[in-house]
Amino acid sequence: MLxxxxxxxxxxxxxxxxATGVVYAGDAGGLWKTPWFAIVPLVVGGLCLAGATATFSxxxxxxxxxxxx
Numbered sequence: 651m652l653x654x655x656x657x658x659x660x661x662x663x664x665x666x667x668x669a670t671g672v673v674y675a676g677d678a679g680g681l682w683k684t685p686w687f688a689i690v691p692l693v694v695g696g697l698c699l700a701g702a703t704a705t706f707s708x709x710x711x712x713x714x715x716x717x718x719x
Contacts, residue, residue, distance in 0.1 A: 659704025666696020 670692050677684040 657704065658707050659700045662703045663697060663700035666692060666700070669696070 670689055673684055673689065673692065676682050
């Protein structure tokens with residue numbers, strides 16, 4: 651039994667933010683050079699994709715948790 655509802659939008663947002671952290675860590679560690687403006691599309695694109703994923707997921711599942719009994 652799941653302890654909470656699976657929310658793919660949060661998963662997508664988390665993956666993109668982790669990827670952003672990896673890019674910054676690689677730059678700080680000297681593995682590669684990352685321009686400061688390269689992070690903006692990664693974060694904004696990830697958040698937009700996460701929002702679209704959450705909207706799509708909610709459209710498929712319907713509005714949950716509002717069952718009246």
